[in-house]
Amino acid sequence: MTGRIRNQRFAAKVVEAPEAVDLIEPGANVGMSGFTGAGYPKEVPGALAKRVAEAHARGVPMKFGLWTGASTAPELDGALADVEGIDLRLPYQSDPVTREKINSGRMDYTDIHLSHVAQRVWQGALGKLDVAVVEVSGITEDGRLVPSSSVGNNKTWLEQADRVILEVNSWQSEHLEGMHDIYYGTALPPRRTPIPITSPADRIGTPYLECPADKVIAVVETESPDRNTVFTPPDENSERIAGHVLDLLESEVRSGRLPGELLPLQSGVGNVANAVLAGLGAGPFDGLTAYTEVIQDGMLALIESGKLRMASATAFSLSPAAIDRFNRDAAAYRDRILLRPQEISNHPEVVRRLGCLAMNGIVEADIYGNINSTHLMGSRIQNGIGGSGDFARNAHVSIFVTPSVAKGGAVSAIVPMVSHVDHTEHDVDVIVTEQGLADLRGLSPRKRAERIIANCAHPDFRPALQDYYDRALRSSFGLHTPHLLGEALSWHQRYVETGSMRPAAAN
Numbered sequence: 001m002t003g004r005i006r007n008q009r010f011a012a013k014v015v016e017a018p019e020a021v022d023l024i025e026p027g028a029n030v031g032m033s034g035f036t037g038a039g040y041p042k043e044v045p046g047a048l049a050k051r052v053a054e055a056h057a058r059g060v061p062m063k064f065g066l067w068t069g070a071s072t073a074p075e076l077d078g079a080l081a082d083v084e085g086i087d088l089r090l091p092y093q094s095d096p097v098t099r100e101k102i103n104s105g106r107m108d109y110t111d112i113h114l115s116h117v118a119q120r121v122w123q124g125a126l127g128k129l130d131v132a133v134v135e136v137s138g139i140t141e142d143g144r145l146v147p148s149s150s151v152g153n154n155k156t157w158l159e160q161a162d163r164v165i166l167e168v169n170s171w172q173s174e175h176l177e178g179m180h181d182i183y184y185g186t187a188l189p190p191r192r193t194p195i196p197i198t199s200p201a202d203r204i205g206t207p208y209l210e211c212p213a214d215k216v217i218a219v220v221e222t223e224s225p226d227r228n229t230v231f232t233p234p235d236e237n238s239e240r241i242a243g244h245v246l247d248l249l250e251s252e253v254r255s256g257r258l259p260g261e262l263l264p265l266q267s268g269v270g271n272v273a274n275a276v277l278a279g280l281g282a283g284p285f286d287g288l289t290a291y292t293e294v295i296q297d298g299m300l301a302l303i304e305s306g307k308l309r310m311a312s313a314t315a316f317s318l319s320p321a322a323i324d325r326f327n328r329d330a331a332a333y334r335d336r337i338l339l340r341p342q343e344i345s346n347h348p349e350v351v352r353r354l355g356c357l358a359m360n361g362i363v364e365a366d367i368y369g370n371i372n373s374t375h376l377m378g379s380r381i382q383n384g385i386g387g388s389g390d391f392a393r394n395a396h397v398s399i400f401v402t403p404s405v406a407k408g409g410a411v412s413a414i415v416p417m418v419s420h421v422d423h424t425e426h427d428v429d430v431i432v433t434e435q436g437l438a439d440l441r442g443l444s445p446r447k448r449a450e451r452i453i454a455n456c457a458h459p460d461f462r463p464a465l466q467d468y469y470d471r472a473l474r475s476s477f478g479l480h481t482p483h484l485l486g487e488a489l490s491w492h493q494r495y496v497e498t499g500s501m502r503p504a505a506a507n
Helices: 017-021 044-058 075-080 096-103 114-123 155-160 236-255 271-282 297-305 322-329 349-352 388-392 445-456 462-476 488-500
Strands: 029-032 064-068 088-089 131-139 145-147 163-169 216-222 265-267 290-293 294-296 308-313 316-317 337-339 357-361 364-366 398-401 431-433 436-439
Touching: 017 044, 017 216, 029 155, 044 075, 044 096, 064 075, 064 316, 075 088, 075 096, 075 163, 114 155, 131 155, 131 436, 216 436, 236 271, 236 398, 236 431, 236 436, 265 271, 265 297, 271 294, 271 297, 271 357, 290 349, 297 322, 349 388, 388 398, 431 445, 431 462, 436 445, 445 462
Parallel strands: 029 064, 029 131, 064 088, 131 163, 163 216, 265 290, 265 357, 290 308, 294 316, 308 337, 357 398, 398 431
Antiparallel strands: 131 145, 431 436
């Protein structure tokens, strides 16, 4: 037995990755661990991609259904997509090769709210889960599994799959043991009961994943790092957006609508989100908590500074420097970080009960507050909705942030009508760009349009938006939500045809 495999029955099943993938039947639905580049299997996907490529070279078609927690890494998503090895991908992806295959029609993709995946699998609505491939950081003497740097859907994969392949990764810190909270109390209606979380710090489960040894068909050992996300330093626009968000939070505290320590934070991934978290570190708030999907650099820094006393999530998404700090000092974080299954980290009941402050990025917003967070020009998927819907619909305050322009100023993030709707106006409280902030709570559609155009649109596009709105007020079919249906999506069509949303005279 090796140091990380402390159970003889599991140790007896250790094989090399090529031998393990031979046990996966062509056409199988495979549930793999992984969430935002953390905790995904490192050896089996590459060996499986090689097997697919060899089969295709012989003229034998071979594809698999690939289910994960969220995005993974090039050596998983990218490797299998590159050899045309994925039939259907779900629920979230960010790999450029995978994205290209989806948008060219060579791979099917189903975008699902992250909190919904587990129950869809329990229902059998996605078909049969044949094999689970799950990374763990260790196996205890009594056969329990120590989760690694993400939990995601691993509990569900291990429960629902007919057969299981484990990757035991000794690169993961041994001090992860005890940092997880795996809840086994979920059920389908009518047997569903309340989830007993009233604080991000509440432990309601066990630190370990459970899987009968008889179900495990192979164990693969590895010592390979997670794919590290490189974040660029906050630019001027990100810092201005962060400043507007902080002004909003301070105003909410002064008005008595939020306590001085705020409510649990939820933050999407990215440079703008990290800028907001950095602003919180320099701001007046202490005793903060987080109930979120992902712990990224800014949140780790808040923990280190003492500003953030507790963070609950389902995964890490750290830069190389931050992950080095975490691995070096993982034992010190164990009392201030909990990693849970994503059906718990994103559970609408818990998000609503805790009153999370949700901050998420977008592709575009329209003048009435509808949000597109997934598609370019209405047709091309970018990544997926992820957990933003889980939080936005149930948050105490739902905030969406974006720079006001993209593509060097050729694209406006504020448009007459979004080309794809992920979050309706009913789930959007505040929109923030570097130009300003639009608090939409309690406003009618026309008042929302006036505020979004004035406060959030870039000056280069603001006159055209105002002109559209003014003409809609004169000519719309109705005046509750005025639109010119013949040109509501003309900005997107102009971009498709010319590469810019700007009118021809301005290009």
